[in-house]
Amino acid sequence: MARSSTRAPSITDVARLAGVSVPTVSRVLTGSVPVSPERTDRVMAAIRELGYRPNGAARALVTGRQSVIAVLASNTTRYGYATTLQGIEEAARLAGFIVMITVIETEEPRAVQAAVDLALSHPVAGVVVLKFDPPGAAALHQLPDGLPVVAASGGRGDGVPHAVLDDTAGAMAATDYLLGLGHRTVHYVAVPTSGRRAGRATGWKRALTRAGVEVPPVLDAGWEPERAYEIGRGLAGRDDVTAVLCGNDELAMGLMRGLHEAGRAVPGDISVVGFDGHPMGRFWTPALTTVEQDFADLGRRSFALLGGLLGTGQTAKTSSTAARLVIRESSGPPPSAR
Amino acid sequence: MARSSTRAPSITDVARLAGVSVPTVSRVLTGSVPVSPERTDRVMAAIRELGYRPNGAARALVTGRQSVIAVLASNTTRYGYATTLQGIEEAARLAGFIVMITVIETEEPRAVQAAVDLALSHPVAGVVVLKFDPPGAAALHQLPDGLPVVAASGGRGDGVPHAVLDDTAGAMAATDYLLGLGHRTVHYVAVPTSGRRAGRATGWKRALTRAGVEVPPVLDAGWEPERAYEIGRGLAGRDDVTAVLCGNDELAMGLMRGLHEAGRAVPGDISVVGFDGHPMGRFWTPALTTVEQDFADLGRRSFALLGGLLGTGQTAKTSSTAARLVIRESSGPPPSAR
DNA sequence: CTCCCATTCTGAAAACGTTATCATCGGCGG
DNA sequence: CCGCCGATGATAACGTTTTCAGAATGGGAG
Known part of the structure; x- marks a missing residue:
């Protein structure tokens, strides 16, 4: 049934079978120029019969328009990453990318x-x-100049359009909330950050400073809940620790x-x-108190920013929630x- | 700095600047045929100066070789999916895909x-x-004939090479274990399945039947932990339920x-x-008893199967762990x- | 009724950027 | 001096869209 050995049918084969010229087939396919109903039918029939599928490489070559966007990420399984990716994919798919x-x-x-x-060895319209x-x-x-690039992250910077999640305000709100509950101070267990300015740490520090509380040292946990687990066991012995803010929920768990x-409630x-x-x-x-962030929306906004860049060449500098x-x-x- | 307005440099520009022919530049790039050191240097310098990057569309068009594989999935955020995807990506990247x-x-x-x-509008080497x-x-x-396709799943079938996770045996082991603990029966909260044969449900039923226990009705939860939560509240009132096997860990949670x-321990x-x-x-x-599956490995094996298909045209029918x-x-x- | 122009559809040919094929050229060993 | 080999360039693909020009068709004006 499937002749996988033979060459895939090309637009020329379709044209020959339908008895029309190659451009006419192209016109039926793209709808760019009207084609008579009779020929349209013949072309469609030929396409079906041959199982023809346009060659995207050839199409991309001549139009110069790329319909692929590359996403670069350090991990795709962690909640935030996976959800952002899903948001990007959804928005991209809806836009035909x-x-x-x-x-x-x-x-x-x-x-x-x-x-x-590797990512750029393939022609891409842009990068997130x-x-x-x-x-x-x-x-x-490491990305070359002249390529449309958007960053999705917790912080801004670098002259590249950014879709951001305002975690600084979130961290402040959480710290203020804990302080308001009567805690003398709040400790912070950190996730890795992309640069000097880490929104969560900044917000936490700022809230403490504003309340006149000395800022305790940051507890670095990396991405591994395992590490946070050990930190938890260590913290259990200290009676000066009554409130801990964690860089993400997995760490908190x-x-x-x-x-x-370690016997602490x-x-x-x-x-x-x-x-x-x-x-x-x-x-x-107990159900986890948390600072909720809309990662899927972050992904969608990232793509929207990139879409602006691709369309007009200009786009908003940031988009924040x-x-x-x-x-x-x-x-x-x-x-x-x- | 970045002249994004002008056309991207092509191999012709590089050849002209380096004072060599176009094919020579191509040869330097692909390394297919030796080029004299002197010319190689000139070409490399020109490439750097122009910021040249080969056009993958043109390359794909002429070679016919594709370096992209498409992954089709219903979701990329759920643990099993995300981890399988990560495994596929890793194996693919290592192989230059x-x-x-x-x-x-x-x-x-x-x-x-x-x-x-949409996925196939782009030329792909194969599909997982x-x-x-x-x-x-x-x-x-819905995939067309003649395209290299591999499925990654919990069950086999359909004549397409499958990388599978033997969840039947896992479900049997879990059910046997619970029965061995003294439970009269084991209830099952199901995730959606891909077809009639659902490995987990099959293993569970088989273990119950073999033990001479009547099989209780399956409790369908879909993918949402929320739904499992409601089922949990409902089950709490029944004293005939002492052991529950869940289709995944999120449901169990x-x-x-x-x-x-509902006050049950x-x-x-x-x-x-x-x-x-x-x-x-x-x-x-309490820490969750579970049937552990190596999804990352499933992803890697899926790609390996596809790689076989691409290389030799033949590949193992299944790969199971x-x-x-x-x-x-x-x-x-x-x-x-x- | 005829003529001409506008409109609509069609096909030929060029272009996109790369690699593959083939012929050519030079140098070297026999 | 002949033949071979290694490096090089000219040219032809690859499959599509985009001009561009031509062929119908239709309508209005004279």
Whole structure:
């Protein structure tokens, strides 16, 4: 049935079978110029019979228009990344674009270069970089000039249009909330960041400073919940820690488990607030208080920015949405205030 | 700095600047034929100066070789999907292929057709379909003949090479384990499946039947943990339910929350076993007993199968790995046996 | 009724940027 | 001196869209 051995049918084969010229087939396909109903029917019939499918490479070559956008990310499984990607894909698909994904595993220059080269070895209309962390930032810098590029991230900068999530305000709101509950201070367990300015850490510091509270050292956890779990076990022994803000929900979950195993109650002994609005957070026990961010929307906005760049050559410099504090069960007043 | 307005430099510009012929530039680029060191240097210098980047469309057009593989999936954020995708991407990238992702949102034929058409509007070397559910299965059927296709899924079938995860054995092991603990029966909360043969449900039924236990009705939850949560609340009132196997870990988490809110203890009153090995499962309280599956490996194996198809035209029909039961805290003996 | 122009559809030919094929040229070993 | 080999350039593909020119057709004016 399938003759996979023979060459795929081309527009010439269709034209021959339909008894029309090659451009006429093209016109039927693109609809750019009207074609008589009779010929249209013949062409359509020939297309069906042959199972013809236009060759995108040839089409891209002559039109110069590319319908593929590349997404560069360090990981596609973590909640924020995966959801942003989904948002980009959705918006792109609706606009008739296809999404190509290339993972940048480390920030090591050679690896980044190799990945970028691979991604750009294919003709792309533009690039969206998920710049949440060092590999993302590194990739952004290795991209050649003259290519439409948009970054999606928690922070702005670099002269490239950015779709951002205003996590600074979210972190401030969460810290203020904990302080308002009566906690003397709030500790912060950090995720990796893309540069000097980390929105979450900034917001947290700012809220503490504004409240006249000394800023405790940041606890670095990387991306691994496992690491947060260990930090949780460590924190359990310290009675000066009554509230912890975590860089993301996965970390918060790991941390809570560590506290739990070490015999500390959440929120009884220690309040924990996460970040991102992971869908599992509300089913956790205790349900996780978190700063919810709309990653899918971030993805859609990233693509919208890129679309502007592709269409008019100009686009807004940034597009930002606020994060939203969702109070559930994992946070409450400190033990002293009970 | 960036002259995005002017046309991108072509191989002709490079040849002119370097004072060599066009094919020589091509030869330097591809390394197919030796070029004298002197000319090579001149070409490389010209490439750098112009910021030249080969046009992949033209290259693909003339070589006929495609370096893009399309992945069709109904969702890219759920744990199993995202991890499989990551595995495919990794293997593809290492082999010099790029991964294009297209989401098939529903199984509605027109939507599926539109998505497939979009994905194939670009010339691709082959396709990997994530056939875990109805949209995936629908996409598989809409693919044209003569295109290298591989399916990644929980079950086999359809004459297309499949990389599978043997969840039947996993479900049997989990069910046997619960029965061995003294439970009279095991209930099953199902995820959507790609066809009549659902490995997990089959394994569960088989284990029950073999033990001479009547098979209780399947509880359908779809993909939403929210729905599992409601099922959990409903199940809480029934004292004939002491053990529940869930189609995935997210469902198990939702279910456990429902049980918890309704005042039932896990595993004291009811044992819960999940499926997939979600990384958060071990941090859950109680830590989730689950049937772990290596999705990243499934992705890598899918690509390997496709690679075989592309290289030799032939490939293994299936590639399968077993799932593994990981016992943690959410399962234990029934209340009667305590 | 005839003529001419505008309109609509059609086909020939060029173009897109690259690699593949073939012939040519030079130098070297036998 | 002949033949061969390695490097090079001219030219032909690849499959599509985009001119551009031509052939019908229709309508209005004389």
